[in-house]
Amino acid sequence: MMCYLLAGQDPGPFEFIDAPVERKPIIFQAGEYDITIHPNTYVYCLPAVSRFVRGDAVGDVITSDLIHTPDISLLIDLVTNGEIILGNHNWLVSTSCASGPAFEGSGLTSGMRGMHGAIDHVRIDPITDEISYDVIGDSKPRDICGTGIIDATIAHGCCRNS
């Protein structure tokens, strides 16, 4: 979808379930869109597979060994929507799920991305009820990231030694 926005094409039709998906890459020269590299450089946006399995999933497959081995592999890409790819060097199938950006901290009441100032580790003293937390960059906390929420709400205290 971002490739469409970058290339100035309208992603609006993908709102509809029966929107046709053209499995072709978007290719243009950097100079056409004022990208600050050599203007004649070709920019290649990876093609989409379906409405919700798009260039990022294709990039995952290319960079993994999934398509080079006869063994069956499972690839899970958790971003704003989750993409699941199953297969080997002969066949590949994929689906997507509405995983939402919760793991990226978006949509949470006090959420932020896992960057400087994000709480990424939470533990509680069961005797004093005192809360201890770690902050990325060892600075004052700004908000909590997805890792912090997962760590705080994990069923068993096995993530890290406290």
Add this chain to the structure above:
Amino acid sequence: MPLLPMAAAGILDFSGKLILDAPGIRKGRDGLEYLLVPGEMIATARDISITHQDIAYQMDTKAAIPGAISVLFMKYRVKPMDIRHLYLAGAI
């Protein structure tokens, strides 16, 4: 005594709900929430809390992933033991 995550410390119940009488739990604008860092301690002056909606959101997210995997496994008759390699990708 080791430091514990919320569930083991008695702040979350087994179904992922915040326990009203547990220490640190208060009633917020959208229901129960667990206050992690009071606003007066940080520069933004805004409380950092984990709400019951945050936890429900995270549980939905976690549930969606095995759901999608199961769809592929059932449709293509693949068993978990058939998987030889697992790749994980995503942002932080």
